[in-house]
Amino acid sequence: MLPRQELLNGIENRDCIARIIDLAEQALKTWEITQTEFLSPPEIAEAQGIFRRLTEIQALSWGGYPQAERQRMAIARSEIPLDSSHVEIAAIDISGNFLFDTATHRDFLGSLLGTGIVREKTGDLIVLGERGAQAIVIPELVEYLEMNLTQVRTVPVKVQPIDLSELKVREPKKKAMTTVEASLRLDAIASAGFGMSRSKMVNLIDGGDVRVNWKEVKQASIAVKTGDLIAIRGKGRLEIGEVSVTKKQRYRVELTRYN
CATH class of the missing domain: 3.30.70.330 (RRM (RNA recognition motif) domain)
Structure with missing residues (x-):
């Protein structure tokens, strides 16, 4: 049996993740590949976090094309080969x-x-x-x-x-850039990456239009880090790349914007 309560600690999408744990236990017992329904990006992110903590079970998500937001997840014992063909869509x-x-x-x-x-x-x-x-x-x-x-x-x-x-999927436009900021605050990095004023970014954050790693955030002051993904409704996504410190103790941040 998987440590259900421990895995559910701190999880926002508890009902969804609980069902995924059920499917994982079924896959362990039966040696068969199980599948979820379609999951939203926040659900996928939380599910992937769960499976990274487990060694005896694996999961793979696929939504029909590389940039798909909603995806199904196939779950299997670690010994069983798993690829996107096992996700039925x-x-x-x-x-x-x-x-x-x-x-x-x-x-x-x-x-x-x-x-x-x-x-x-x-x-x-x-x-x-x-x-x-x-x-x-x-x-x-x-x-x-x-x-x-x-x-x-x-x-x-x-x-x-x-x-x-x-499928007629439009490839997202990609733009790489670098910004130097006094801090790694969300409002500072996101306003630089999306090319808008700090005050407008704060308004978007307060209005619930900004997500970090698919979770809605309403604190402009939270710090972001390498690997984080910032998404703004209707404006695209911003990926945080390498972060380094300049001689003047400011942060040089590599950014990639997708829209």
């Missing part, structure tokens, strides 16, 4: 003419969930503008959605399965 194309009635990510997601499925059964949604969208789902849902997803907003749509290789 499928993709669908949702096609329609959205030229005169533009649909957003929220519209497509609302129509998907309106068929009666739950969010945990769906992965990322890729909006293609006037042509429709693509969605990643569990394989068992493909036929159901072909029959039941017939309209998004006022637009009739047709759903058909596609290969994961047909």
Whole structure:
């Protein structure tokens, strides 16, 4: 048995992580590969932290393409080979003419969930503008959605399965930069990386729009470190690279911005 209570200490997404521990125990007992539903980035981060503490069990997450935010996780004993092919996912194309009635990510997601499925059964949604969208789902849902997803907003749509290789994923733009700051405070580093004023960054943090390693933070004064990922809703992500100290005792920080 895994040390459940010890593993759950300090965990925010307790119900989700408890279910993942159940799947891990099942994988240990049966020698079979188990799978989660789709997980959000904060859930993935906490689950990965759990598995790093365990030697007898391993986990691998995959969401259909390298930058996927929502992913399923396959779990197996450490002795069993595990790769992305063990994560069962499928993709669908949702096609329609959205030229005169533009649909957003929220519209497509609302129509998907309106068929009666739950969010945990769906992965990322890729909006293609006037042509429709693509969605990643569990394989068992493909036929159901072909029959039941017939309209998004006022637009009739047709759903058909596609290969994961047909996903039209936009590669994120990447920009490397260096900043020198008096401290490693979140508001200082993030304002430099995202090119905005410190006061505006503080407002975004206070408003709950900023996440560090996928967890919402509301303290502008927390210190960031190498490897941290700062995400701002609607503005992209910032990865903290190498941190060094200058002769004047200031911090030189390597940053990579994705948007």
